[in-house]
Structures are given as structure tokens and as C-alpha cells.
Amino acid sequence: MMKKDVAPSLLAAKCSLYEATKMAKEAGAGYIHFDFMDGVFVPNKSFEVESFKEVARISNIIKDVHIMGINPDVYAKRFLDMGADIVTFHLEAVDDELLRKTATIIKNHNAIAGISIKPKTPVKELSQALDTGLFGLVLIMSVEPGKGGQSFIEESYARLREAKELIGDRDIILEVDGGINETTGPRCIECGADLLVAGSYLYGHEDFKQRLEALLR
Ligand code: DX5
Ligand code: ZN
Secondary structure (H helix, E strand, O other), X not given: OOOOEXXXXXXXXXXXXXXXXXXXXXXXXXXXXXXXXXXXXXXXXOOOHHHHHHXXXXXXXXXXXXXXXXXXXXXXXXXXXXXXXXXXXXXXXXXXXXXXXXXXHHHHOOOEEEEEEOOOOOHHHHHHHXXXXXXXXXXXXXXXXXXXXOOOOOOHHHXXXXXXXXXXXXXXXXEEEOOOOOOHHHHHHHOOOOEEEEOOOOOOOOOHHHHHHHHOO
16 A cells, blocks of 8 residues: 655745755655646746745655646646656646646656646546556645635545545555645545645644644544
């Protein structure tokens, strides 16, 4: 069975990206989550692509990039060149050709390609993407992508179970993002999630490490 882990989301960081990544690593997180928003696929913009360099200065933590943008192939290349380990993009942002193209670029960089769906996209729509054999991660959004600090959408538990079922015995990480806290996190794990993304629950709190541990309890 895959080791359950947490990816602190830098979107909620109250310090520099370098400091926030270091904080995650020192607290024992195996991953760090970097959100990229283009202002087109989602209304907001988040970090500049180049600011990922700050994150990349920290070694021995898996760098998980979440692209909320159209033209993910272009952005993926840039993040990969800076040292991304996982690059996830949205099913809703691509057609079949761009999906394959982007996932292939990611795989050719020896990184893991991830595919994400928004809360209203049926889980079964992931099926064709997973059958390409190009993906090593599925990201179920448990809030509408675009901003941090929103409440977990309850239907996401059932969606995780459905995604877990769809993945079957394939070697694919099941990640969940949005509204993760000490109540929703452990329940997501029960529903089959391997990797919990948590932003506002972790950053800005003195007890970051205790909170991180509480997510996996
Ligand atoms: C939302 C982002 C998330 C965000 C989660 O679009 O993808 O990664 O940081 O924030 P919280 O944990 O505060 O819901
Ligand atoms: Zn995210």
C-alpha cells in the first residue's frame, strides 16, 4: 500500500516560498504543493511561474505542481525545467491531443503526470485519460479551484471512492485538494486518498507540525 502523506499548499503560506517549503520539510511532509493559476481557467492568478525557483532550492521534498491553466504543455515544460517532480493539469482544460502531448512531455522529464478534475466533472470522465497509461496521479478537487480557505464539498468523499475504484490496482497516487483539515483529512484517507493537500489549515499556525500529524491520524 502507498504511504499516506501530506502536501502543504504554498498558496496559504505567510512567509517566503523558500521558508514555507523548508517549514513543510522540517515538519515531516514528503511533498510540497505549488498552485499555478493563469487567470483564464480560473479567475484568479497566484504565483509567477519563476517563483517556483524558490521552492526548488529545497531538496528532498517532492515538488507537486498544480496547474490551473489552459496551455498546460507550455507551463509544464517551464516547471519541469526548474525541478518539478509531479505536474498535474486539468482535464477540463485540454482536448485529447493536448492531454497526451502534455502528459508525454512530463513523462519524458522523468516526472509524474497528474490529471485533475473539478467538483462538478464526473469521475468516470477520467477513465480514458487513465487508460493512456501516461498518468501516475489523480487529483480530485474537493473545492472549486481558484482560491484557498473554502469549505470541503461533502460529495467529494464519494468521488474519492469512485476514483479509487477506477484506479484499481494501477500504480496511481490519489490526491485530494481543498478544505482539508483534521476532520475531512482522515475521512478522505478512509475513502482511499493517498495524498492530502492542505493550505489554510497548516500555514499561519504555530502548531504546524502537530496539525500535519493530525491529518494522517
Ligand atoms: C485551490 C488550490 C488549493 C488551495 C487549498 O484552488 O488548488 O491547493 O491552496 O487551500 P485550502 O487547504 O485552504 O482549502
Ligand atoms: Zn492545488
